[in-house]
Amino acid sequence: MTATLINNTRDLEEASASEVIAWAKETYSDKLVLASSFQDCVLIDLVINIAPDVEVVFIDTGMHFKETLEYVETIRSRYDLRLVTLQVDESASDYPCGINGCCNVRKVLPFDRFLEKSGSRAWISGIKRVDTDERADVPVVGWDERRGIVKVNPIASWSEEDVSSYKELRNLIEHPLAAKGYGSIGCAPTTRPIEPGENPRAGRWSGQDKTECGLHLP
Numbered sequence: 001m002t003a004t005l006i007n008n009t010r011d012l013e014e015a016s017a018s019e020v021i022a023w024a025k026e027t028y029s030d031k032l033v034l035a036s037s038f039q040d041c042v043l044i045d046l047v048i049n050i051a052p053d054v055e056v057v058f059i060d061t062g063m064h065f066k067e068t069l070e071y072v073e074t075i076r077s078r079y080d081l082r083l084v085t086l087q088v089d090e091s092a093s094d095y096p097c098g099i100n101g102c103c104n105v106r107k108v109l110p111f112d113r114f115l116e117k118s119g120s121r122a123w124i125s126g127i128k129r130v131d132t133d134e135r136a137d138v139p140v141v142g143w144d145e146r147r148g149i150v151k152v153n154p155i156a157s158w159s160e161e162d163v164s165s166y167k168e169l170r171n172l173i174e175h176p177l178a179a180k181g182y183g184s185i186g187c188a189p190t191t192r193p194i195e196p197g198e199n200p201r202a203g204r205w206s207g208q209d210k211t212e213c214g215l216h217l218p
């Protein structure tokens with residue numbers, strides 16, 4: 001299946017991640033951006049192989065592990081990324097970490113402003129249906145109601161095993177904390193290593209009801 005043959009979302013549900021990315025690039029050209037948390041570089045590797053000039057957005061919440069910031073630089077250099085680093089809202093210090101308001105001013109608002117200013121028509125995210133209950137039904141291509149643009153989730157149907165296999169196949173550089181038991185890696189104060197058998201996202205906002213930062217909520 002080539003990108004030109006993929007002409008509706010049902011086709012896209014059946015397409016491979018690379019085919020979805022090729023379709024998105026062909027459809028949205030330079031109005032397509034990739035958002036990455038840099039917990040790994042699976043999606044970056046997939047996207048850059050097809051669209052090497054795509055802008056990659058990293059939201060620097062000011063709360064990241066130093067290892068994450070080092071990893072961002074490692075991956076930027078390895079892939080020669082067109083990296084855009086977003087800074088937090090000035091009001092961020094008014095919000096204690098761990099609450100929705102904190103994620104809102106440190107992640108959601110800077111990202112919303114960037115998308116609006118850049119005139120982006122579509123963004124690519126690395127969310128998967130197996131991540132959380134809230135993500136169980138995410139489509140490969142959907143409408144981001146909040147931002148009024150298209151959201152593309154090329155690896156929505158992937159399992160954790162698919163991710164591991166791809167990393168091995170492509171010999172990808174791992175985040176330094178992966179070897180220390182961290183599954184999903186977000187801000188330092190609200191991320192812990194996981195126990196064997198736990199869902200990778202169990203280490204995020206552990207012990208709280210919160211499971212999402214808000215970027216992926218309607």
Ligand code: SF4
Pocket residue numbers: 061063096097098099100102103104106107186187188189190213
């Ligand atoms: S993940 Fe935690 S520290 Fe980071 S912005 Fe959200 S609440 Fe704040």
